[in-house]
Amino acid sequence: MNPGSLIISNHPNVTIINLIMKITEGPRPGQFPGKDGHAFIDYQNWYAIQTLSGCEKKLVLTLQILLKKIQLYLPTRKVIHQLKGVQHIMELPLFPGYIFVYRSISESLDALDKADARIVFKPVMANGKYLEANKNEMKFLFEVTGEGGVIELSKGVVMENEEVLIIQGPLKQLKGKILFIDKRKNKAKVRIEFMNRMVEVSLGLEILSRPLPKVQ
Structure with missing residues (x-):
């Protein structure tokens, strides 16, 4: 899978800021209305796509442009960095270089290939198949990151x-x-x-x- 030519910043009528805001809009990834009226989260059918460290958000934005109904999960963590004696709070990916996609792993990879997207990506695989994240692992991640997907x-x-x-x-x-x-x-x-x-x-x-x- 080679880097291609999709330039996010040139997407018509949409700014990077607006796209970043869309990541946190609407229901949580994998969340659905239950029969009793209470929402539930499907902790199964999650797959990981790897990219370069620092390109996680760009990959999320690219897929949101290409596949409107895709559900993505980019868990992050807040850390304290000290610069010139001043403490700064930063938000970084929990797993540098990785994002999660719900169900649509094949569609995601096909869309990125067809768009010739200018971003490095590859699916996490095992024994020649896309590796599904462990249900308990995803449950733990959703619980510890909370509604905003952030470990505070x-x-x-x-x-x-x-x-x-x-x-x-x-x-x-x-x-x-x-x-x-x-x-x-x-x-x-x-x-x-x-x-x-x-x-x-x-x-x-x-x-x-x-x-x-x-x-x-």
Whole structure:
């Protein structure tokens, strides 16, 4: 699959900003109305497409242009970066270089091929077939990223023994998956499942304060 010539920024009457906004509009990916009136999410039939790191959003926008009814999922995470002594909150892909597509994996690849899209892409496969994401893996991702598809910052305090106590945020759910916490860089390294393998990702952690020393 070779890079082609579809230039997103030249799409008629649609700006990049408008397209980015469309990612979060409407119901959540894979969400459908249930018989009882309550919406439910289908955690099956999800596939991953790989692209270059940093091109995830461009791939999402490209597919949204080519296939109007496609359902895509780009889970992200908030992290804290320090630049010249100032802390900045950034939102980055949870799995750099990957997006999820619901059901329409063949249609997505065909559309990208026919459009000769100027973007590198390839499906995640196993044994010559498109690899479907594990149902429990997708359920976990949707739960931890919430309605907005974002893993928000967690909050913690440094205890007297220098250990960090997580008091709020998604890291409370991920206690058993935390490998280590870097207090200086405001991040926690966790191990989670992605396409039937374990990967390590860094999540943002805001250190609120140190507890007051006990009065002797």
